[in-house]
Amino acid sequence: MLELKTVKKHFGALKVIDGVDLTVHRGEVVGILGPNGAGKSTLFNLISGNLKPTGGQIFFKNNDVTTANPWTRTRAGIGRTFQIPKPFGNLSVFENVLVGATQGGGMTISAGRPVANRLLDLCRLSHRATTPAGALPLLDLKRLELAKALALNPALLLLDEIAGGLTDQECGALLEIIMEIQAQDVTIVWIEHVVHALMRVASRLVVLAEGRLIADGAPADVMNDNLVRDLYLGALE
Numbered sequence: 001m002l003e004l005k006t007v008k009k010h011f012g013a014l015k016v017i018d019g020v021d022l023t024v025h026r027g028e029v030v031g032i033l034g035p036n037g038a039g040k041s042t043l044f045n046l047i048s049g050n051l052k053p054t055g056g057q058i059f060f061k062n063n064d065v066t067t068a069n070p071w072t073r074t075r076a077g078i079g080r081t082f083q084i085p086k087p088f089g090n091l092s093v094f095e096n097v098l099v100g101a102t103q104g105g106g107m108t109i110s111a112g113r114p115v116a117n118r119l120l121d122l123c124r125l126s127h128r129a130t131t132p133a134g135a136l137p138l139l140d141l142k143r144l145e146l147a148k149a150l151a152l153n154p155a156l157l158l159l160d161e162i163a164g165g166l167t168d169q170e171c172g173a174l175l176e177i178i179m180e181i182q183a184q185d186v187t188i189v190w191i192e193h194v195v196h197a198l199m200r201v202a203s204r205l206v207v208l209a210e211g212r213l214i215a216d217g218a219p220a221d222v223m224n225d226n227l228v229r230d231l232y233l234g235a236l237e
Ligand SMILES: Nc1ncnc2c1ncn2[C@@H]1O[C@H](COP(=O)(O)OP(=O)(O)OP(=O)(O)O)[C@@H](O)[C@H]1O
Pocket: 011, 014, 016, 034, 035, 036, 037, 038, 039, 040, 041, 042, 043
């Protein structure tokens, strides 16, 4: 589904992504962990095309998308959520999803309407359909972020700290939706600091530190890795 080959992103002298190799197979849920500033969101921006790499190559479904624009990647099947949700605050929840289906997903308005309704249902937002997105509480904002991304009909969904700021109960509600999305043959790569949420769904964990992958494997193995434990306990210099 996705392959990164020696991907680098430098901002001047700052090597934010420093030669990352990563392969994600169809059907996987890959969790990405790493300390603040490790380069996780930058990695997503490289995959979604919001940033261009300094070096390396990115393949999506075996096509080289390294230099492709974000909208080309979107239409090809890469959807994403953003760490800070920024819906159109004056549009209703339904309209926000419809914009995703028509502008991002390329559907006509009449084809997009039932899709938007189905996604509101999936994301437990039907009761908020006519609410202005700017008036939503945090959990519903996160649900809307998911619905908007799904409106693009992605084969690969990138989730950027979607559980951040939620209570345990809210996080459980979001996980239910993510598990349903996973069951619909969507491959997921999920950056998250809420480790217990990742552990519920991830089939694999990778850990990024200072722009490099320092662990990649089964979740239990990665969490027991000494280097990873040291990193999370702050024992590295
Ligand atoms: N456009 C940019 N120009 C210069 N530096 C940048 C730019 N974007 C990100 N950085 C730097 O790259 C580093 C990694 O940032 P990034 O947001 O990818 O980290 P992260 O792992 O997602 O962190 P967090 O967990 O806090 O969200 C940070 O030091 C950040 O300041």
